[in-house]
Amino acid sequence: TNTAYLLVAAMLIAPFAGPAMNTAIATAWGDRKLLGRSILRYFAALAVTIATTWLLSLILRQEIPTSLMVDSSQVSAVAVILPLAAGAAGALNLVQSERSSLVSGAATGMLVAASLAPPAGIVGMASAVGRWDMAISGLFLLFLQLCGINFSAALLFRVFGLSAQETRYQRGKKRVFFSALAITVIALAGLLTWQFSNSPNLQRSSRAQRANAQVQKTVEQVGLAKLVESNVRFTRSNIQGQDTLLSVVYVQRQPGVTASSEEIRDRLTQSIQTQLLKQDFNVTPLVDVNVLETPASKQ
Numbered sequence: 085t086n087t088a089y090l091l092v093a094a095m096l097i098a099p100f101a102g103p104a105m106n107t108a109i110a111t112a113w114g115d116r117k118l119l120g121r122s123i124l125r126y127f128a129a130l131a132v133t134i135a136t137t138w139l140l141s142l143i144l145r146q147e148i149p150t151s152l153m154v155d156s157s158q159v160s161a162v163a164v165i166l167p168l169a170a171g172a173a174g175a176l177n178l179v180q181s182e183r184s185s186l187v188s189g190a191a192t193g194m195l196v197a198a199s200l201a202p203p204a205g206i207v208g209m210a211s212a213v214g215r216w217d218m219a220i221s222g223l224f225l226l227f228l229q230l231c232g233i234n235f236s237a238a239l240l241f242r243v244f245g246l247s248a249q250e251t252r253y254q255r256g257k258k259r260v261f262f263s264a265l266a267i268t269v270i271a272l273a274g275l276l277t278w279q280f281s282n283s284p285n286l287q288r289s290s291r292a293q294r295a296n297a298q299v300q301k302t303v304e305q306v307g308l309a310k311l312v313e314s315n316v317r318f319t320r321s322n323i324q325g326q327d328t329l330l331s332v333v334y335v336q337r338q339p340g341v342t343a344s345s346e347e348i349r350d351r352l353t354q355s356i357q358t359q360l361l362k363q364d365f366n367v368t369p370l371v372d373v374n375v376l377e378t379p380a381s382k383q
Contacts, residue, residue, distance in 0.1 A: 086150040091202065098201040099129040104230065105174045108237030111268070112246045114261035130204050130226060137208030149215055154320050156202040157210065157218040159225060161290035164276060167232025174233070175240035200229050215322060217285065224275065224286055231272040238265060283366050284327055288318045291365055292329070299331055302359045308348045309335035312376060318367075329367040331356060334374045345375040 103126035110119035149157075203225035210218035242261075279286040296316035303311045312334040319328045333356070337348060352373045360369040 086152045088152065091152065091156075091205075094205070095201045098133070098204075100126070100200040100204075101174065103129055104171075104200070104233045105178065105237060107230070108171060108175065108234050109178075109241060109246070111234055111238040111261060111264040112241035114256040114258055114264075116257070116260045119260070119264060126230065130200075133201070133204040134208040134211075137205045138212045139208075141209045141212035146209060146213055149210065149213060149218060149320055151320070153206060153209060153218065154318075157206050157221045158288040158292070158318065159221055159279070159286045161280075161287045163225065163279075164228060164232050164272070167229040168236045170229075171233035171236035171238075172240055175237040175244075179241065179244040179246070200226065203229070217322060221286065224279070227271070228275050228279075231268050231275060235265070235268050235272060238268070284318075291367070292316050292318060294363070295329055295331070295360055295365060295367075295369075298359055298363055299333060299356055302356050303333065303335060303352060306352055306355050307338065308341050308343060308351060309337050309375065312336050327367045329360070329365065329369050331360075331369060331371045332374070333371065334376055336376050336378065345377070348375050349373045 103122050106122035107119060107126060110116075110122050203222040206222035207219050207226070210216070210222060238261075284291045293316075296314055299314045299316055300311055303309065303314075314331065314333045316329065316331045319330050333352065335348070335352065337343075337345075341348070343351075353371045356371045356373070357369050360367070360371075
């Protein structure tokens with residue numbers, strides 16, 4: 085429906101916070117049985133969400149990605165910060181549940197679900213409309229979230245004294261903790277390596293922001309016009325073999341500039357494309373410059 089508040093509502097009921105935090109608890113405790121069951125619940129919840137969104141997309145005859153889908157599928161270069169924060173918040177809520185916790189349970193569940201619900205929905209919907217590039221981005225985010233949440237939460241649980249050596253809990257084993265944490269770190273490092281080596285597919289959000297800053301800087305350097313507004317984004321359409329970065333720029337001629345609107349547009353278009361190519365964004369920059377004229381003063 086391309087409605088933001090429904091996405092927020094979906095986060096509130098998404099069944100991800102429990103399995104994700106149980107996985108972190110099992111890692112910190114070194115409980116192999118609990119770890120296996122928690123991971124199974126986690127992927128079962130993801131599978132149900134993906135299957136539901138896929139089926140509903142077919143029933144509702146969804147044929148193209150919505151703007152909300154496109155926005156949610158674009159990965160930032162600092163995407164790993166969200167799951168690390170979500171895992172830490174969840175652990176703080178659980179270990180401080182008997183005292184006044186800084187993080188409420190509802191906020192914790194919302195934060196964890198905010199990490200997981202949108203990419204899970206993207207995978208199902210993108211698969212239904214045949215946008216496999218968006219589905220891959222969603223899967224990348226899902227695995228990144230699980231590893232990030234598990235890493236930060238498990239470490240925080242250990243800091244607060246949760247370990248395999250407690251007398252009241254006999255199933256925990258130290259080697260399971262170290263093995264699970266090592267696997268999490270290796271997987272997290274592998275995902276981040278894939279993200280930064282697969283440019284710009286898994287860094288589109290950050291690349292668009294950097295490109296927008298470069299566009300504004302170029303307009304200022306050319307000096308023929310003042311920037312009114314610039315909008316830089318990766319397009320919704322999927323042109324095979326081409327990462328299209330669309331820049332729509334609105335400018336107003338500088339006082340005293342006598343060049344025609346066509347000349348200003350051509351100069352700015354060429355300069356912006358040249359600068360974006362020099363930045364090695366690994367994209368095909370398409371630039372549309374619009375020269376706006378101020379109203380003629382009344383005689």
